Amino acid sequence: SEVPDADDEGKRYTGTSMRRVExxxxxxxxxDYIHDIDLPGCLHAALVRAPHAHAAIEEVDTSAAESHPDCELVLTAADIEEHYQQTPGRLGFKEWALAHDRVRFAGEPVAMVVAADRYVAEDVADLVDVSYDVLDPVTDVYAASDDEVLLHEETGTNLADRDEFVFGDVEGAFEDADNVVEGEYSWGRISGVPMETAGAVADYDSDTDSFDVHCNLQLYTFNGELVYESLGYPAEKVRLHVPENIGGSFGTKIAAGARYCALAAMASHQLERPVKYVEDRIEYLQAGDSHSCEREYSVRLAVDDDGTIRGYDVSFMDDLGAFPRYPLPQAVKPLSVLSTSYHIDTVRYEYELYLTNKVPQTAYRGFGVQQHTFALEMTLEKAARELGVDPTELRRQNLVRPDEMPYELPSKNIYDSGDYPAALARIEELVDERERCEGGLLDPDVVEAKREEGKYRGTRPAVTLEPSAGVIDYASRFEMSDDEIEANTREDVASFPxxxxxxxxxxxxxxxxxxxxxxxxxxxxxxxxxxxxxxxxxxxxxxxxxxxxxxxxxxxxxxxxxxxxxxxxxxxxxxxxxxxxxxxxxxxxxxxxxxxxxxxxxxxxxxxxxxxxxxxxxxxxxxxxxxxxxxxxENPAFDLPEFDDALVDKLPTYPGTAYCADAPIVEVDVNTGHVDILRYYSLHDCGTVLNPDIVQGQVEGAIAHGIGGALLEEFAYDDSGQPLAVTMFDYLLPSITNVPEMVVEHRETPSPFTVTGAKGAGEGGTISASAVIPTSINAALEPLGVTVDTVPVTPDRLRAKLRDEVE
Ligand code: SMO
CATH class of the missing domain: 3.30.365.10 (Aldehyde oxidase/xanthine dehydrogenase, molybdopterin binding domain)
Structure with missing residues (x-):
């Protein structure tokens, strides 16, 4: 085949859109996806899942199921207790592979049934008779904080975790500033909803007393611990195999898949035959791992009349679901981008994480950074309006400047490189040239004419950040001295190569x-x-x-x-x-x-x-x-020869900070409450681009996810803790009618902290879109004096706002 010419650095393939080999x-x-793995003699499992959000399990009667002629096995918590260990939990909370004594969210697995095929297994599962004593459910953070009904009685509280981080003289900044802008926002429960659900095929070998487990876990070598510990077997006895291709994860296959691996392995151990379990779509939507943050915010911004931001103070309550799950709450990662793209030295960040009777939170694309970015962008929007200043100018004047790079945050992360003001300027220029001109989407005459029809157009660009490749336990470093941080960072990064x-x-x-x-x-x-x-x-x-x-x-x-x-x-x-x-x-x-x-x-x-x-x-x-x-x-920051010594001492916690300047052109129909994104502009800089087509795909896919979170998707629950979005008719994924044409430009500012200068990509658009879409909606609705404060901005929420504030 043809050999391309090498570039100046001798590279022929890196940096080109070489066609994906996959x-x-x-x-x-x-x-072969997980469901396609077909081992000889394989049996199939179905799960008996709790119909209640919160209930004591009085009895699990398996006799009818076991007497079914085609039943191979029924596993309950009692069987697991005898043979296997608990799944390790976080913060002292234990989550068992099958519920013990109590169920804490609708859909929590209570028993596993194994039969020759899935159809029979589901029929037999229906015969498992579980008696419940239904308890009052806790369905939001306010009810959780009362502690009247406890999810885990032994802990005496529904508050799983709280922490507060203060950088600089926050009270002083708020006393001295010319203005204090306050905001209250809500973020709805969303998740990744990959095309392939989670599953496992386990095969126990009695000769060697060991397991082969095929699974589609994200982080399989790392999260294998959860499986080994559940089984009570050492790692070398449990070989986890991942297929070459997994049908999407976005964070969601980190934890729950481990439960399925363990259960399939336990069943295979008992039966000495391979056992397969794969979530079906309704199970995924009802109770699949994992959900993202569901959050109630209360924020303050101290800002002077000249637009200088003096301080930012954010407190929030997260609805964590029924268990604090591995690896960490999403509340922690934003400490690495505390003031996002802005230079704000004085910040307070406080969170309270409450347990409720819902699916537990673990990971979802962006890992909490979008929720943090959303609140700050919403507050800047509000500040501009209250101060009567230009919202884009307010943002521009507070951006971290290129001459400040590498920029060290008060919370000790370091932004590697980039030109945020130039990115904002370029996106403004693109929108001006293409849309604010005659015939453009924001042509003033068109905007005016559309308003006559009740359609309000607007856009609000912003620069948002995507911290990449960092150590995960970011919060613990604030209890350490500088020396300890350096040692710990080296150790953490070295342990996650x-x-x-x-x-x-x-x-x-x-x-x-x-x-x-x-x-x-x-x-x-x-x-x-x-x-x-x-x-x-x-x-x-x-x-x-x-x-x-x-x-x-x-x-x-x-x-x-x-x-x-x-x-x-x-x-x-x-x-x-x-x-x-x-x-x-x-x-x-x-x-x-x-x-x-x-x-x-x-x-x-x-x-x-x-x-x-x-x-x-x-x-x-x-x-x-x-x-x-x-x-x-290992983190190349430690041995890159050209690396500045002064910086080696500081050690970036996230060696890559990609950024993007995004501007969605939105149109809000005030009659229906529907929001259309007419076009989406993005200027994206993830440092050295290794494969432009792959990066483009990541950018577009991430923006689509962000659109879903901003406008459509929500795992809503009713007052009894029943999930309301259990089919694709209820959980609205963005489709071709919601995802607009995207205009994406790439800049390449290499990271000085990585070998190739790559910064990482894939989460940026999700982080950005879910912040700039709501602020753009508020920009569009400015003539009406209406603002939204809750995502997703669904038509019913928007209509309610318009009724309350206008009609
Ligand atoms: S939300 Mo991710 O798997 O960092």
């Missing part, structure tokens, strides 16, 4: 082994691009596969937009290390000094002589016991 199989239906290993095969091609699962992001393609350039060989001569959890190092995995940074850095490191291995093998073969041989472009040559060995020749000399080289990627 897509041919995906698009032609050749991919990403490893790649490689085999050189006899035909001279290379297999790269990944230790992290992909949910569609294109990891395989990016690794192949980087390795092809690093080794100077054709992408066709490289393939990629996945290690199982027993073979793999315990890497963290794909989360926090980290894989672009981590896998590209690891690929560069692995290619360098392979070159050294190849040179060493050739030198040994020739009996010469390795310094006298050079690897380049698929061959080692002996300096000065004509000797040369191809990779196929070398395959005979490098050891053949598996991997030729393993490269564990």
């Amino acid at each position: 897509d041919f199989d995906i698009l032609t239906g050749r991919v 990403e490893h790649l290993a490689a085999d050189l095969r006899p035909d001279g091609t290379v297999t790269v082994h990944l230790a992290t699962s992909s949910a569609g992001q294109g990891h395989q393609t990016v690794v192949i691009q980087l390795m092809a350039d690093g080794l100077g060989i054709s992408p066709a001569d490289i393939d990629v596969d996945y290690l199982n959890s027993a073979e793999a190092p315990k890497d963290f995995g794909a989360a926090a937009s980290r894989m672009g940074i981590m896998l590209s850095g690891a690929s560069v490191g692995l290619a360098d290390e392979l070159a050294t291995v190849f040179e060493g093998a050739a030198a040994t073969h020739w009996g010469c000094d390795p310094a006298d041989v050079t690897y380049a472009d698929g061959a080692v040559t002996r300096d000065g002589g004509g000797d040369s060995l191809s990779l196929a020749d070398l395959a005979e000399f490098v050891d053949d016991d598996g991997h030729t080289a393993t490269y564990g990627y």
Whole structure:
């Protein structure tokens, strides 16, 4: 095939839109998803799920089910107690794979039934007779905070966690500032809703007393702990295998999938046959992991008449659902972008996390950063209106400037690089040139004419941030000294590396082994691009596969937009290390000094002589016991030679901070309460772009998710704690009618903290869209004096606002 010309740095593939190696199989239906894994003799499981949000379990009568002729097994909490350990919980709260004594959310699994196929298993599950004593449900943070009904009586409170972080003289700033702007907002419960639901196929082998568990867990090497501990088996006895392709996750396959792995494994252990369980769509919508924040905010902004922001004070209450789940509440990550794109030195951030009778919160694309960004953008919008200043100018004058980069936040994260004011200026320019002109969507005459029909148009651009690849337990560092922070950051980052290993095969091609699962992001393609350039060989001569959890190092995995940074850095490191291995093998073969041989472009040559060995020749000399080289990627900030010493001391907690300046053109129909996004502008900078098509796809997909959260999606519950959105008719995903044409421009400001300058991408559009859509709606409605304060901005919410404030 044709070999492209190399660029100035010798790269042929990195930075190009090389076609994704994943897509041919995906698009032609050749991919095995979790449900396609078919082991001989496999049995199928169904779950008995709680019909009540909150109830004591009085009795689980399995006799009718067990006497069904086709029933293979019924597992209840009592069986698990006897054989297996508890699923580890957070903050002292234990969540069992099957509910013990009490159910705490509608849809919580109570029993597992196994039969020859899923249809029979569901019929048998109907025969499991559970007697409940129904308890009062706790369905919001206000009821939770009363502590009249407790979810976990042993703890004596529904407050799972609270914390307060104060940077600077907050009270002083609010006393001295010319103005104090206050806001109250609400954020609705949403989630990722991937195309593929969570599931597991477990196969217990009695000869070795060990398990093979096929699963579509996100973070399978890391979250395997949850499975091993539930089973009471050591890690090496439980081999988790992930398929090459997973049908989306967005954070949602981090925790609940572990429950399914454990349950399928327990059943397989009892039956000594493979057992499969995969959530169906209604189960996912009713009780699937995981939900994002459901939040009530109370905020204050101290701002002078000249627009200088003096302080920001945000308190919120999160509805955490029934258990504090692994890994961390989403409330914590925004500490890394506390003032988002703005220079605000004085900040107070306080959260209270309440337990309620709903599906627990874990992770969803953006991991809390969008909720934080939303509140600050909404407050800036309000401030501009109260002060009578231009909202975009208020934002512009407070943005972190390029001459402040790398910019250290009071909360100790460091923004790597970028030009936020220029991004805002460019997006303004694009909107002016294309939309505020004659015939544009915001042509003043068109805007005026549309208002006559009750359609209000507007846009409000903003710059928002996406912190990438950081350590996760951010909050704990505020109890540490600077020295401890440095040591801890090194340790944390070192314990969350990403490893790649490689085999050189006899035909001279290379297999790269990944230790992290992909949910569609294109990891395989990016690794192949980087390795092809690093080794100077054709992408066709490289393939990629996945290690199982027993073979793999315990890497963290794909989360926090980290894989672009981590896998590209690891690929560069692995290619360098392979070159050294190849040179060493050739030198040994020739009996010469390795310094006298050079690897380049698929061959080692002996300096000065004509000797040369191809990779196929070398395959005979490098050891053949598996991997030729393993490269564990640690935060490159620690050893980048060009790195400024002063910064090494500070250590960025998130080595990449991508940013975007976004402007949705919205149209609000005040008659129906419907919001249309007519076009969406985004200027996106994720540092070095490794594959423009992949980044473009991530940007567009993330914005679509943000549109869903801003306008459509909500896991609503009624007063009895019953979920109201249990079909796709109730939980409204954005579709072709809601997602507009997007105009996306890319800037590339490399991160000085990463090997390739990549910053990470994938969450930015979700973070941005769900903030700038509500502020753009408020901008559009300004002539009516109406403001929204709750997302999603559904037609009924908007109509209620219009009725209250206008009619
Ligand atoms: S919400 Mo993610 O999997 O960092």
